[in-house]
Amino acid sequence: MSVYATIFFITALTGAGGLALGGALAAAVHSPSDRAVSLLLRFTAGVMLSVVCFDLVADAAEDTSTLPVLCWIIIGFLCTYLLNCWIDKQAHHSHSHGHEGHSHGHDHHAHQHGGEDNGEMCACGHHTLRTAGLVLAAAVALHNMPVGMAIGATFAGAAQAAGHGGILAALIIGLHNIPEGMSIAAPLLTGGSRPGGAIGIAALSGVPTILGALLGYSMGTMNPLLLGVSLSFAAGAMLYVIFGELLPESEHLWQNRLSGLATMLGMLLGMALIFGHMH
Numbered sequence: 055m056s057v058y059a060t061i062f063f064i065t066a067l068t069g070a071g072g073l074a075l076g077g078a079l080a081a082a083v084h085s086p087s088d089r090a091v092s093l094l095l096r097f098t099a100g101v102m103l104s105v106v107c108f109d110l111v112a113d114a115a116e117d118t119s120t121l122p123v124l125c126w127i128i129i130g131f132l133c134t135y136l137l138n139c140w141i142d143k144q145a146h147h148s149h150s151h152g153h154e155g156h157s158h159g160h161d162h163h164a165h166q167h168g169g170e171d172n173g174e175m176c177a178c179g180h181h182t183l184r185t186a187g188l189v190l191a192a193a194v195a196l197h198n199m200p201v202g203m204a205i206g207a208t209f210a211g212a213a214q215a216a217g218h219g220g221i222l223a224a225l226i227i228g229l230h231n232i233p234e235g236m237s238i239a240a241p242l243l244t245g246g247s248r249p250g251g252a253i254g255i256a257a258l259s260g261v262p263t264i265l266g267a268l269l270g271y272s273m274g275t276m277n278p279l280l281l282g283v284s285l286s287f288a289a290g291a292m293l294y295v296i297f298g299e300l301l302p303e304s305e306h307l308w309q310n311r312l313s314g315l316a317t318m319l320g321m322l323l324g325m326a327l328i329f330g331h332m333h
Contacts, residue, residue, distance in 0.1 A: 057209070057271070058268060058271070061205075061206065061209055061220070061264075061267050061268060061271055062264055062267075062268065064220075064221060064224045065202060065205060065224055065263050065264045065267040066260075066264055067224075067228070068224040068225055068227055068228030068231070068263075069198060069202065069224075069227065069228070069231060069260035069261075069263030069264060069267075070257045070258070070260035070261060070263070070264070071228065071257070071260070072227070072228035072229065072230070072231030072232055072234075072235065072260065073194070073231045073232075073234055073235035073238070073256040073257050073259055073260040074235060074253050074254075074256055074257035074260075075231075075232055075235060076231060076232040076233060076234060076235020076236040076237075076238070076239065076256060077235040077236065077238060077239035077252055077253035077255075077256035077257070078235075078239075078249075078253050079232065079235070079236055080235070080236040080239035080240045080243060080252070081239060081243060081249040081252065081253065088307040088308045089307075089308045089310075091233055091236075091304075091307055091308075092303075092304040092305075092307040092308035092313060093304075093308075093313060093316045094229070094232070094233065095233060095300045095301070095303055095304035095307075096300070096301065096304045096313055096314070096316035096317045096320065097229075097316045097317065097319060097320040098226060098229045098230050098300060098320060099296045099300040099301050099304070099317055099320060100316065100317035100318060100319065100320020100321040100322075100323070100324065101226050101229070101320040101321065101323055101324040101327075102226050102230070102292055102295065102296050102300070102320075102324070103296055103317075103320075103321055103324070104320070104321045104322075104323075104324025104325050104327075104328060105208070105222060105223055105226060105292070105324055105328070106289045106292050106293055106296070108324070108325060108328050108329070109208065109211070109222070109223075109328050110204075110207075110208060110211070110285045110286075110288055110289040110292070111123065111127070111285070111286070111289050113211040113281075113282075113285050114126075114211075114281075114282045114283075114285035114286045114289065115282075116282075117278040117279065117281055117282035117285075118279065118282030118283065118286065122282070122283070122286070123282065123286045124286075125286075126282075126283050126286030126287050126290065127286050127287075127289050127290040127293065128290060129287060129290060130286065130287035130288065130289060130290020130291045130293075130294075131290035131291070131293050131294045132290075133200070133287075133290075133291070134200060134290065134291040134294040134295070134298075135294050135298060137196070137197065137200065138197065138294070138298065138299075184241070184242055184245030184246060184247055185245075187238055187239070187240070187241035187242035187245060187247070187252070187255070188242070188255065191238045191255050191256065191258070191259040192259070194234050194237075194238060194259045195258070195259040195260075195261065195262050196262070198259065198260060198261075198262040198263040198266065199262040199263075199265065199266040200266060200291050201227055201263060201266065201291065201295070202262060202263035202264060202265060202266020202267040202268075202269075202270065203266040203267070203269055203270035203273075203284070203287075203288065203291075204223065204266075204270065204287075204288030204289075204291050204292055205220060205223050205224050205227060205263070205266070205267045205270065205288075206220075206266060206267035206268060206269060206270025206271035206272070206273075206274065206284075207270040207271070207273070207274045207281070207284035207285050207287070207288040208220045208222075208223040208270075208285070208288060209223075209267070209270075209271045209274070210270070210271050210273075210274025210275045210281055210284065210285075211274065211281060211285050222324075222327055222328065224267075226324075227263070230295065230300070231260060233303075234256075234259075235253075235256040235257075238252070238255060238256040238259060239252040239253060239255075239256050242255060270284060270288070301317075
């Protein structure tokens with residue numbers, strides 16, 4: 055199997071598949087606990103942080119000097135931040151369903167609060183819950199393009215080092231996509247969509263992950279300098295996902311001092327997987 059076919063298969067499984075799994079969970083489990091989702095987000099953040107520190111940045115530093123690596127990490131962080139600000143502005147109606155203040159609408163309780171207006175209108179009184187779900191799906195799809203590029207760049211770095219970092223990064227994004235899929239499917243289901251349709255829409259929002267991964271791999275394999283830039287940019291994008299999305303949302307869902315243990319366990323697992331492939 056060619057590298058491009060491998061990337062296509064893995065990102066389809068973890069990108070679209072992770073979102074579909076989240077949609078299926080939203081259909082099957084009508085009220086997943088805040089604590090369970092919070093711990094999942096924290097654990098995912100921990101594994102992702104290990105990938106950034108011990109895989110992406112480490113590989114980027116081998117091909118590029120320190121200052122450009124730091125600059126491209128900042129650029130990747132800022133670009134992802136600005137993209138998400140624009141997404142939030144376009145998809146702001148989804149914030150009225152369930153917990154407020156979240157940057158990306160990982161709101162698995164949207165259907166509960168939507169019931170207050172009989173599942174028809176969102177708080178602004180202009181859009182149906184189904185429309186809110188579709189808008190959120192489009193926003194997630196747009197967000198998944200740079201995420202896919204980060205996976206592709208990781209595959210390129212792993213190819214140079216004969217490692218498996220790309221597969222690990224894709225699996226982590228798959229975990230990250232589960233609450234995303236739940237947040238998309240919940241308002242669709244409450245708005246009257248059939249479970250199959252809601253799950254399908256959630257899965258379709260993961261298609262840009264595949265395209266981004268193929269593009270990121272192509273860019274990363276052109277030359278060592280461009281690979282270092284791609285890895286650094288991907289590291290910055292992932293750092294925003296960790297500190298701008300996953301950890302704030304997990305803190306909002308459930309506040310407990312022991313919840314940090316999930317992040318530490320995630321980091322340890324990530325380190326074990328990364329360093330395990332090196333020996």
